[in-house]
Amino acid sequence: MSRSERFSRHAPAPVPPGARWWRDAFVLARWTRRLTMLALLFFAAAAWSYWGEQWLPPIRTVVIEGELEHSDSDRLRYAALRAVEGKTFFDVDLGALRRALEDLPWVRRADVRRVWPDSLVVSLAEYRPIAIWIDVASGELSLLDANGHVFSAVPPSDDLPRIIGPAGQEETLLEAYEGLSRVLQPLGRLEVLQVGPTLSYVVRLSQGTEFVLGRLDSLQQAEQRLSWLAQRWDAIRERLGYAPVRVDFRHQQALAVAGPASIIAPPPPPESKGKKKR
Known part of the structure; x- marks a missing residue:
């Protein structure tokens, strides 16, 4: 058997014209579904950013935890409420709230976390x-x-x-x-x-x-x-x-x-x- 004959056995079989068209249509449909899903996700995210936050209630509760001996509770409450005024669950700036509390006397560290749907929990540590x-x-x-x-x-x-x-x-x-x-x-x-x-x-x-x-x-x-x-x-x-x-x-x-x-x-x-x- 010649070398050309051996290679010819492994060559792909010719594709009928109808089968090629069917395969191209399948690939096109698959990519169409993917692009459609991406478009839907994009429009959903855009709609949420525009209308979604209007459906969420503002932050109503700020819970302050920690063993506090010297801190002024009224000043802590005022600083926390001022930092979250008019903010919702997603757009409240936790870093700004943490900095506002740590600027107060006696506050060594403030850790802030969200609690769905309208609350924040603040853990404070005082200087000793x-x-x-x-x-x-x-x-x-x-x-x-x-x-x-x-x-x-x-x-x-x-x-x-x-x-x-x-x-x-x-x-x-x-x-x-x-x-x-x-x-x-x-x-x-x-x-x-x-x-x-x-x-x-x-x-x-x-x-x-x-x-x-x-x-x-x-x-x-x-x-x-x-x-x-x-x-x-x-x-x-x-x-x-x-x-x-x-x-x-x-x-x-x-x-x-x-x-x-x-x-x-x-x-x-x-x-x-x-x-x-x-």
Whole structure:
């Protein structure tokens, strides 16, 4: 068998003229159905965008969830209703509502979701303040949370410790406050940590005792100095006969110690024993 004869066996059979016409008509009908479906979907979407939202009711209910301790419920409700006023289920801007709520004091995070057909559910998380932050340059007062984030709100209590320092050092100084609090725990509660622009440290306890550490290169150096003092505090009190109210570390190989005003104040002058002149 020749090579040409072998290939001729696998060649396609000729298509009758009527069969070709039928196949072309079938393909044309199939594509016609597809295009018709696409056209119907397009017109349905256009009709919905024009008339559909008019059939939906506006947002009627906004549910606010979360453990809220400091947030003003009236301000939350007003901000939420203002952001959804006149909006329906589909055209309400969830991002705008979330930003409006997160701009309020105490609101750390707001998550918003839709509930068919006319409701929204808002889950709020508040900041938890652990200290008052004061900018050493401007004197501006803010609050700090446990992550070192600064937020603006009215302090809920005067018992919060105060951290005073340069802007941008909030997280670092919060870590310093926590470390120095552990070191000074035997002496009392750390009430004020102040760090100046030149990184000079001043620490004050709740009972008024103040420790001036001066300029330090690291937090570890501050902890070492105060740890040394805490271990010898009782011996210092016993030797002086009183509890110091101010200890200054800025002197080489020496401490400057100040006592209470009643201790260091000079005694009043003695009264004259002579008779008063008339």
